[in-house]
Amino acid sequence: MSKTATALDVTSLTKVFHERGNKSVKAVDNVSFHVRQGEVLGLLGPNGAGKTTTIKCILGLMRPNAGDIKVFGESVEAHYPRILKNMSAVLEGSRNLYWRLTVWENILFFAGLHGVTSRDNKAHFEHLVRLFSLEDKRDVEVRKLSQGMKQKTSVVCALARRTPLVFLDEPTLGLDVETSLELRAVLKQMASEENRTIIVSSHNMDVIQDVCKRVIILSQGRIVADDHVSDLVSLFETKAYRITLLEPVPEGLQEALASRFRGATVTGDGTTTEVKVNLLENDDIYVLMDILRDRGAIIDEISHEETDLEKAFLEIVRRERNNHESR
Amino acid sequence: MNLGSVFVAVLQRDWAMMKRYIVNTVSSLVSIYIIFLLIFLGFKSLSGYAATGALEGTMEGTVIGFFVWTFTVMAFSDLAWNLVIEAQAGTLEQLYLTPSGFKWVSGCTLLSSLTLNFIPIVVLLVTMMATTGQWLNLDFISLIPLLLVTVLGAYGVGFALGGLALIFKRIQAIFQIFQFVFVGFLVIPQRVPWAKLLPLSMGNSLIYDVMVDGTRLWELPIGSILTALIVGAAYLAIGVTIFSVCENIAKERGLLGHY
Ligand SMILES: Nc1ncnc2c1ncn2[C@@H]1O[C@H](COP(=O)(O)OP(=O)(O)OP(=O)(O)O)[C@@H](O)[C@H]1O
Ligand SMILES: [Mg+2]
Numbered sequence: 001m002s003k004t005a006t007a008l009d010v011t012s013l014t015k016v017f018h019e020r021g022n023k024s025v026k027a028v029d030n031v032s033f034h035v036r037q038g039e040v041l042g043l044l045g046p047n048g049a050g051k052t053t054t055i056k057c058i059l060g061l062m063r064p065n066a067g068d069i070k071v072f073g074e075s076v077e078a079h080y081p082r083i084l085k086n087m088s089a090v091l092e093g094s095r096n097l098y099w100r101l102t103v104w105e106n107i108l109f110f111a112g113l114h115g116v117t118s119r120d121n122k123a124h125f126e127h128l129v130r131l132f133s134l135e136d137k138r139d140v141e142v143r144k145l146s147q148g149m150k151q152k153t154s155v156v157c158a159l160a161r162r163t164p165l166v167f168l169d170e171p172t173l174g175l176d177v178e179t180s181l182e183l184r185a186v187l188k189q190m191a192s193e194e195n196r197t198i199i200v201s202s203h204n205m206d207v208i209q210d211v212c213k214r215v216i217i218l219s220q221g222r223i224v225a226d227d228h229v230s231d232l233v234s235l236f237e238t239k240a241y242r243i244t245l246l247e248p249v250p251e252g253l254q255e256a257l258a259s260r261f262r263g264a265t266v267t268g269d270g271t272t273t274e275v276k277v278n279l280l281e282n283d284d285i286y287v288l289m290d291i292l293r294d295r296g297a298i299i300d301e302i303s304h305e306e307t308d309l310e311k312a313f314l315e316i317v318r319r320e321r322n323n324h325e326s327r
Numbered sequence: 328m329n330l331g332s333v334f335v336a337v338l339q340r341d342w343a344m345m346k347r348y349i350v351n352t353v354s355s356l357v358s359i360y361i362i363f364l365l366i367f368l369g370f371k372s373l374s375g376y377a378a379t380g381a382l383e384g385t386m387e388g389t390v391i392g393f394f395v396w397t398f399t400v401m402a403f404s405d406l407a408w409n410l411v412i413e414a415q416a417g418t419l420e421q422l423y424l425t426p427s428g429f430k431w432v433s434g435c436t437l438l439s440s441l442t443l444n445f446i447p448i449v450v451l452l453v454t455m456m457a458t459t460g461q462w463l464n465l466d467f468i469s470l471i472p473l474l475l476v477t478v479l480g481a482y483g484v485g486f487a488l489g490g491l492a493l494i495f496k497r498i499q500a501i502f503q504i505f506q507f508v509f510v511g512f513l514v515i516p517q518r519v520p521w522a523k524l525l526p527l528s529m530g531n532s533l534i535y536d537v538m539v540d541g542t543r544l545w546e547l548p549i550g551s552i553l554t555a556l557i558v559g560a561a562y563l564a565i566g567v568t569i570f571s572v573c574e575n576i577a578k579e580r581g582l583l584g585h586y
Contacts, residue, residue, distance in 0.1 A: 017580070018580075053581070056420075056581065056584070059424060060423075060578075061420050061423055061424075061578065061581075061583050061584065062578055062579075062581045062583075063575070063578040063579050081425065081426055081427065081429075082426055082427075083426075084424050084425065084426040085426040087424065088424060089421075089424060091417070091420055091584065093417075093584075095416050095417035095418060096417060096418065096421055097418065097421075098340070098344075098416075098418060099416070100344060100347060100348070101340065101344070102343075105339070105340065105343050108336065108339060109336050109337075109339065109340045110336075110421060111336075112332050112333065112335060112336025112337075113332075113333055113336055113422070113424075113425040113426075113432065114329070114425070114426060115333075115426070116332075117332050117335070141347075157421075
């Protein structure tokens with residue numbers, strides 16, 4: 001398979017849940033996307049956006065109402081369950097593991113279900129255990145591990161199945177900073193060295209920004225953004241500046257700024273003044289400086305606010321909500 | 328399909344669990360033995376009654392009934408109970424990701440349960456025989472195929488109830504009752520016309536012939552063996568069908584991971 005082969009094609013996926021009293025929830029609403037082999041895709045969205053439902057429909061754990069799902073070009077529905085040889089997953093919220101078995105026994109069991117035997121893959125299993133620093137815990141029952149170690153073991157068990165496509169629904173839940181960094185490193189390595197395709201859902205923007213080149217943002221069951229992380233971030237790159245003055249609010253500053261920059265704010269506490277301005281064009285910085293100099297302002301500090309994925313995400317979801325409500 | 332490696336994986340899992348929770352295994356066998364002992368002592372105190380033949384088969388029948396019942400209940404609970412427990416624990420969805428299909432994982436679980444429980448149950452049987460002084464024929468070549476045929480019906484019931492439990496969570500309350508319904512299937516005498524059509528019943532009577540009369544498998548009436556096999560297979564087929572229907576509904580409503 002070439003590096004650009006498509007690993008996953010989702011076309012017009014729709015899933016409706018019927019609740020008591022004829023109420024129905026469109027958990028996934030006409031969602032389409034494609035993932036190339038070796039890609040690490042981030043799935044973002046507020047609670048209830050439909051991330052887990054999308055993943056479970058792809059895995060055949062839920063039956064979609066409509067839509068077509070292909071894995072490496074083969075229809076999931078037509079080739080179920082054999083098609084699962086390509087897929088493994090860490091599922092959100094559930095245990096994923098036998099708590100009464102040891103780490104190693106869990107690995108052997110779940111890999112064995114995928115036909116990956118310890119006879120041929122022992123070195124790989126040991127490698128995974130080392131990658132996640134679980135060597136000391138190899139023969140400890142899972143119920144005796146900490147939350148984060150359990151989570152890591154779930155990820156190891158999914159990776160041990162050696163499937164080209166891996167789904168991780170909230171894998172960083174309960175991980176401390178260091179462990180989360182460790183997981184990120186492993187995921188990046190898996191994608192680049194083993195050419196695995198990984199789909200990660202997380203509420204942790206740092207993780208997504210770090211490991212995924214591309215993200216899909218879901219909101220109320222629909223895709224509201226599907227782009228490279230860097231493009232999304234630059235889309236919302238605002239030239240927001242904050243300037244602190246060492247004096248009470250200079251006379252006429254508010255009016256002068258407001259007439260030139262929409263939404264500029266000036267606040268003062270009697271001894272210092274804080275100015276917040278969104279610059280639109282590159283030359284605007286000079287205009288701003290001119291206005292300040294004309295009023296003889298004493299500048300203490302100028303800072304520039306960075307845009308990151310989190311800001312972009314919040315902005316996209318907020319706009320989407322507003323659109324939805326005004327429709 | 329990698330059924331071989333699925334079976335090995337399941338067997339290793341169950342063996343590890345059994346070793347780690349040996350106390351549970353032993354205590355469940357001991358409690359079955361204690362129930363048996365109470366019944367046996369009851370019989371002895373009514374010894375005149377037993378001789379009247381009012382209860383067919385009397386002591387031998389009771390020993391064999393307990394032996395088959397233990398097998399049946401183990402098979403049943405490995406299916407139905409495990410399904411509920413795995414759905415609650417969250418491992419069920421992981422089992423559903425098996426490329427050979429969940430039903431085959433269940434099938435392997437049953438085989439592994441038979442394999443691992445065989446020796447403990449035979450030990451129980453020998454203990455029961457020693458207690459009663461009724462030494463029965465342990466012709467395993469004849470017994471093992473008959474046991475397999477007999478428990479097919481229980482597997483069917485296990486699949487059906489397990490499937491229903493995926494959708495109707497409360498149904499697990501009746502699992503316990505079914506363990507006693509099985510006793511009913513085992514004690515209904517063969518002369519009742521429709522008894523043959525119940526799960527377990529025919530197979531149990533063939534096992535009786537082997538263990539009490541020393542009949543070999545190939546000496547048994549072929550019609551009876553076929554009846555037992557067809558009835559067992561029919562219950563299994565119905566059970567698996569009910570399970571599939573329930574599984575579809577569960578996937579429709581997204582219930583596999585919710586408990
Ligand atoms: N089994 C179910 N039965 C009924 N409704 C469901 C079921 N599973 C999910 N839903 C509904 O579908 C919608 C999408 O849920 P989903 O779990 O996919 O969201 P999510 O994006 O994974 O959210 P989170 O970030 O909280 O994990 C929600 O409104 C949820 O209530
Ligand atoms: Mg979710």
